[in-house]
Amino acid sequence: MPQDAHKDRDGTTPAVLTDEELRALDAHWRAANYLAAGQIYLMANPLLTEPLTAGHIKPRLLGHWGTSPGLNLVYTHLNRVIKARGLNALAVWGPGHGGPSVLANSWLEGSYTGTYPDVTRDTEGMARLFRQFSFPGGVPSHVAPEVPGSIHEGGELGYSLAHAYGAALDNPDLLVACVIGDGEAETGPLAGSWHANKFLDPVHDGAVLPILHLNGYKIANPTVLARIPEPELDELLRGYGHDPIHVTGDDPVQIHRALAEAFDRALDRIAEFQRTAREERVTERPRWPVIVLRTPKGWTGPAEVDGEPVEGTWRSHQVPLAGVRENPEHLRQLEAWLRSYRPEELFDAEGRPTADVLACVPQGERRLGATPHANGGLLTRELPLPSLDRFAVPVDKPGAGMHEPTRVLGGYVEQVMRDTATRRDFRLVGPDETASNRLGAVFDASGKAWQAQTIQVDEHLDRHGRVMEVLSEHLCQGWLEGYLLTGRHGLFSCYEAFVHIVDSMVNQHVKWLKTSRELAWRAPVPSLNYLLTSHVWRQDHNGFSHQDPGFVDHVLNKSPEAVRVYLPPDANTLLSVTDHVLRTRDYVNVVVAGKQPCFDWLSLDQARAHCARGAGIWEWAGSADGDREPDVVLACAGDVPTQEVLAASGLLRRHLPELAVRVVNVVDMARLMPQGDHPHGMPDSEYDGLFTTDKPVIFAYHGYPWLIHRLAYRRTGHKNLHVRGYREMGTTTTPFDMVVRNDLDRYRLVMDVIDRVPGLGVRAAAVRQRMADVRSRHDAWIREHGTDLPEVAEWTWTG
Incomplete structure (x- = not known):
C-alpha cells in the first residue's frame, strides 16, 4: 500500500519544518512562480510598479505554464536539502518545456547572472530575463544548453532518467535528482530506464533520486500513471525495485511540509545504503527511494478562463490566458494572477530577491545552476590512451x-x-x-x-x-x-x-x-x-x-x-x-x-597516414603508374567494398592489362564533401586530383549509394560518378551472394568499368561476358552447395 507521507517505515515522524523555514520555502516558491509566469507574458513592467497594459505584453505568447509550478516546488526543496546537508547535486528536468522554471530559479540563486552578467539580479535584469524568453534572439522554452545547470533538454521526452543514471555513474559523491513528468513516463525509453537501478553500484556510483511528478495531463489528454489507482502505481514502482514515497495535495503549507519530510526520508535512506555498501560491504541491492509528487497542473494559475476550468486541467499546459493584448478581461486576470504572488514581498525596490527568498539557496558550486557536473568539460581529464x-x-x-x-x-x-x-x-x-x-x-x-x-x-x-x-x-x-x-x-x-x-x-x-x-x-x-x-x-x-x-x-x-x-x-x-x-x-x-x-591492407604507419588524409590513392592496388593518368578510378569505402574493389582491380589487371586503373580508398566520409560544407571537406583541387574531372569513377560504397552522390554532387566530375552500394536486396544467404544481390561484387564492378570507359564496350565485350557468366555460375553454385564459389572463398590479393 502507499506509504503515509508523514510517517517513516519504522513509524517515527521525521523532523518537521519550522515556521521560519516554511515561510522561506514558500517565499522562494512564489518568487519562482512569479518569474516563470513573467517570462511567458511580460516584456516590460517586470515588477508591476504600474498598472499592467497591453503594451507590457509580448506580441507572441510562447512557453509552458502547466508544469512550471511543480518544477519550481521541486527546485525550492532541492535547495533546502542541498544547503542543509552540504550535498553535491545535479538536477535533470524531464518535463518538456520546463524552461521558465529552471531559468527563474537559476536567476534567483545568482548562477544565471554569473553566467550572463548582463542579466543582473535586479529590476533591469529581470526585464531582460522576461523579454529574452521565447523571443527572437533570446532563449528557447526548453531547459536547453543555454541554461546553467542543465545537461538535458526536455523538448523530446523519454530520456531524463537514463541521463540521470549516466551522470551518477562513477560519481560517488553526487546526488542526481531527476524529475519525470507523467507524460514522459508513458514513453518506451523512460519505461526501460526504471531498470537502471539494477546497474547502479552504491560503492563507486552516486545516487539517483527519481521524482515522478504527476500533474494529471499531457497536452490535451490525461496521463496513464495519474489515472491508475494509487495502489496499482505503488505496485508498479515497487516492481521496478523502488520504494515509493507519496506526496499529494494542493494546499501549499501541507505540500511544503510533506515534501520536505519526503526529501529527508529519501536522502536518509540513500545515505544509509551508501554507508553500508561502502563501510560494511553490504552487497544486497538497495530498494532506492522514489518520490511520487501529485500537484495540480498549472497550480496557482488562473482557476477559470472564459467560463472554462484551467487550473488542474490540460488547458493550463501552455499559455492559460492567450488573448491578453486584445481581451481586457484576460489582461485583468493576468494582472490579478501575477499580483497574487505578492511580488512586493519577494523583491526589494531595486528588484533584488529578499532575504526570505534566498534563505534556502545554497552557495557557490552547490547551487544547481553552478554545479560543474552540468558543465562536464570543466571536469574532463585526458584519457590515458596506450600506444597503438x-x-x-x-x-x-x-x-x-x-x-x-x-x-x-x-x-x-x-x-x-x-x-x-x-x-x-x-x-x-x-x-x-x-x-x-x-x-x-x-x-x-x-x-x-x-x-x-x-x-x-x-x-x-x-x-x-x-x-x-x-x-x-x-x-x-x-x-x-x-x-x-x-x-x-x-x-x-x-x-x-x-x-x-x-x-x-x-x-x-x-x-x-x-x-x-x-x-x-x-x-x-x-x-x-x-x-x-x-x-x-x-x-x-x-x-x-x-x-x-x-x-x-x-x-x-x-x-x-x-x-x-x-x-x-x-x-x-x-x-x-x-x-x-x-x-x-x-x-x-x-x-x-x-x-x-x-584482409590486413595497411601497416600501422600506413594506416595512421591514410587516416590522417581521410582519403587517398593506394598505388600498390592499381595499375596506373605515377606518370600516367588513370583510365578509370575504382573508389571504395568500407571493408567489404574495399575487398571487392581490390578483387576487381586484380581482374582488370589480368584481363585488361593495358587499362590504367587507380584505386582510391575513403576512410573519412566527410572528405567527399566540398570544403565549404564540412570542416573535413576537400578543396575542389584535391578532390579533382584524386578522382579526376573527366574519367569514370566506379565507387563501391558500404551503405546506400545515393549518399555518395549527395556528398559529391557539386564536384566537377560528378557526372562521371557511378556508385554501387546496398540497395535493400537482403536475405539469409552466403556472404558473397549479399554483394552480388546488390551489384557490389567484383564481377559487376569490372562490368561497370567496361561499360563506362570509352572504347571498352566493343573491345572488351568478351571479358564482360565472362564476368556475367561467373555471376550466373555463382547463383547456381550457392543454391546447390550452400557456400560461395571456390574462387571467391579462397581469393587472396596477389598484387
Missing part, C-alpha cells in the same frame, strides 16, 4: 594476413579500461553485444555492471564493473550521454542495423553539441563515439531484418561541425581511427567496422 604499436597487426605486404578488426580493437579497449581502473572515467556500453562484437577482451579488465541476482553459469558479472550491457539501445545511449556530459569518456558498441533505434536521441545530442559550441562558457565535453559492427555485409546469417547501413546517412544530415563518420577498411585503420575519436571533444563520431576476418 602494442596492438597493431604486422603487415609486411598488403593482403598477406587476415584479422578480425574488432577483436584486435578489443585488446586496445581492454588496456584503456585497465588504465582507467582507478580514476573510473571510461565506460563501454552496448545492448548485450560486447562478446558478439568481438570485444570480449575487455572482460579481462572489467566485468559487466550488475546488481541483480547472479547464478553459477553467469559470466563476467561484476558489482563494480564498467561494461554496461542492457538490451535497450535507448538506455545505453542515455547512460553514455549523461556520462559524457558530466565529463567522462566512453564508447557505444552496437549492431549497425539496430543503432537506428536511437536516431532521434542522436538528433537531440547533436543539436545540444551544436548549441554548446556557440556558448563560450560551456567547456568541450568528450565525444559520443559509436562503433557499429555486425554490419550489413556480414549479416547474411541473420538476414534482411539485420541489414541496414543507413545510420551514416542520418548522421551526415546533421550539423557538420559536430558529426564525423569513418569507415576503416582493416584492423590497423580501425585502431588508428578509434585512437583518434577517443581524443576528440564535442563530436558525434560514427565508426563502422567489421568483426569477421578481414
